[in-house]
Amino acid sequence: MRLVDAFGRVATDLRLSLTDRCNLRCTYCMPAEGLPWIPRAELLTAAELARLARIAVTRLGVRSIRLTGGEPTLRPDLIEIVAQLAALRPRPELSLTTNGLRLRGMAEGLRAAGLDRVNVSLDTLDPQRFRRISRRDGLADVLAGLDAAAAAGLHPVKVNAVLVRGVNEDEAVSLLRFCLRCCYELRFIEQMPLDPHGAWNRAGMVTAAEIRSALSEHHRLVPMPGRGSAPAESFLVDDGPARVGLIAAVTAPFCQACDRVRLTADGQIRNCLFARVETDLRTPLRAGEADEDLATRWVMAVHAKKAGHGIDDPAFVAPQRPMSAIGG
């Protein structure tokens, strides 16, 4: 079986959310007061995650797994989860998306457990702005986490940045220079309507085109061919080998090449970041359903995937869960 939708797209990349909790409160992702967290009893255990991942890898053709959240490093059993996923055959490629706050103390252990790569979110190099965006202090810890990830061999270390109008929109060039200096691969992500207050508006969003033009004033950017299903359009910087990516999720959606499927921390399949319908795997899993039947539910969930996220459709309605509870 494969995870094919009605438009012929095949999902091979699984985003596993490990928790909806977080130690930051980024304005574009969570409200200051946090959210009503998923009750702990509803979070999939390490063993349940490993079982569903095994079904995905051995029966459904999933080849890569990204651990995300919320903040996945808040899971006390993260190393155990990574080790169990690394033991799957065929072995999936394993990566982690993190805010980096706890990475310094964990990078070596994660690497030893079998993690291949990390993406660290970093929107600013200014401590005051860091606090304004994430509503916490922690820039020094994130920078130390990045260092530790590189030292542990979690290559390539990627940096994800969201630019917010009126806050850090002027930092595109300084973030790129920092990443060039440290040999991190930088990607800018357009802000999507997944904030908890529904405050997103298109006019306020810093677009990929704006970022490209800001970077181009100081660096030569040459588009790289062969993007495949990658969400980022990649550019060679100053003749390479360094690259920078622009993820124009809103202004140039890549839905037609999407190869992703998501599993929330409470065991719901989401066939799209913006889906409004989920498929519950936790209940049948806990009721003892056979692997084969769980796999069939998964296939049906992906088959129902819509053509695109429809942000530009006047009838667009944002998903009920904010980004942190979906798994970014």
Ligand code: SAM
């Ligand atoms: N806590 C981890 C982190 O920040 O990397 C993992 C989860 S977070 C939801 C994953 C990514 O989603 C981060 O890079 C974050 O910047 C991005 N993100 C969150 N809300 C977003 C939004 N409304 N639009 C675009 N990207 C967003």
Ligand code: SF4
């Ligand atoms: Fe937490 Fe990541 Fe959301 Fe920031 S973007 S609040 S670090 S989950």
